[in-house]
Amino acid sequence: MQDASKDNTLDGPGNLPEFTVSEISQAVKHTVESSFEHVRVRGEVSRPTRAGSGHLYLTLKDESAVLDAVCWRGAAQRLSVQPEEGMEVIATGKLTTYPGRSKYQMVIEHIELAGEGALLKLLEDRRKRLAAEGLFDAERKRELPFLPRVIGVVTSPTGAVIRDILHRLGERFPVHVLVWPVLVQGEAAKAQVTAAIEGFNALPESGGLLPRPDLLIVARGGGSLEDLWTFNEEEVVRAAAASDIPLISAIGHETDTTLIDFASDKRAPTPTAAAEMAVPVRADLVARIAEDTGRLAHAMARRLTEAAAAVAGMARGLGDPVARIEQEQQRLDFAASMAGSRLTARLDRLRDRIDRRLPTPNEILTRTHGRLETVVRGLRLTSIERALSEGARDIDRLAVTGEQAVSRWLTGVEDHLKGLQRVLDANSFERVLDRGFVLVRDAEGVPVMSAAAATDGQAVSLRFRDGERAAVIGEGGTPAPRKKPAAKPKADTPSQETLF
């Protein structure tokens, strides 16, 4: 390139044509726009920005390149997927340049998520996040009213959905329906649906311009995942969850599930099914009330018949009152006449029984005393006395025998002790010394027990019967005759040992 420019400089304005900046920019623009007038570009969304004008600016990027992109206001409103930071998308549109800035960019007409999987993952992540907030908790669900007076419907005012709902409502139970018209697809849809749900809830209970519904239906017909995306938008889901008025969601077909279905109080598989959930069947209610009316009349009639029968029965039981009274009077008269004689006879009988049956206390005492003496006589006291004296004799005898045994045992122990004393005396070492043996001890007073333990010239002490003398160990074998008694115990040490 450097060479080329050098050549240009050197050659001067040769045969190479000369462009103005505008001209070259226009040429580039023409080339780019004609070469890339309809392209699909896959990339990651970065820094999406909505300008005040309604245009949407964003950057598409991959590992090594970036591409500026713009989505003009009209197209932006129709987008089924609103681009978010980091979203992997496929953008469809054309390339263009912006000569004023020496830039090129893509003009986006349509955006789709790169692959169904990416969209579903986004959906699942969002569902988990909202579920963790408790937005879908079962405790939040409200009961639908049995018979709503006013039903608010949030849907497109044209198309099959509202027709299906109204048709089914008319068939089952005609009610007052307020339709809040909204877009159900595209960029504006989420704000409109949210405003509709919130707007119905904001209506006053009474006295407002519009009657406040006691049931809401949010509905949309079937479509692709992208078409239904509005009902996955967080603000729509939050509005449904926050609705004080019970809310039925009916989005798409039976197999479609959007996040609003988790937040609503009841999910209908189709708009028609939503109408069925919303109201009972009037004909059924008419029949039910007719049946209740019949049962009411029948039960009342039976109660009255039973009551009449009971009255008749009781009247029979009473009989003829006058005859009854006369009869009772007669019984009374008879009883009165009998009363005197019966009483006297009865008293006589009782007195007789008393006389016959009760003994006097003295009689009882006498009889009891006699019985006691018999019992005492019957007791054999002599045998008990004999047994007692025999027992005493036995005890005396045992006492004497015991004393003798103890003194005999003591004498035996004493003799044994004396014997032991004698043995002890005979064996004491003084007695041994009496017999001519000598105890040899070293300087420390320890007995010298063997010839091997004594060294030549060692000073020892000899204990005789009558005292001690010092001595010195010499060579064994031939002591002076005078010293023999001193040497002798040394040689006899072993036998001394055995003696002890």
Place this chain on the structure above:
Amino acid sequence: MTDSGTTDTTAVEDLSFEDALKELERIVEGLERGQGALDDAIAAYERGALLKKHCQKKLEEARLKVEKIKLDEAGQPAGTTELDG
């Protein structure tokens, strides 16, 4: 009929369809059981008849009325029109 939970104090006119229907059916069941004094049964029957009339009236009144909400510049409801309008 006091044990059947009948609330004689509430004016029938103020009851919702559902509450009126429920009370009517409680009264029917109570009468069919045949409990209570005859005077109470008659009073319950009379209230039952009123409840039935109230429910029937509500059912007959039902009309499909469809309105589309008109929104103003700010997106606030500003009245209604016919759905097709």
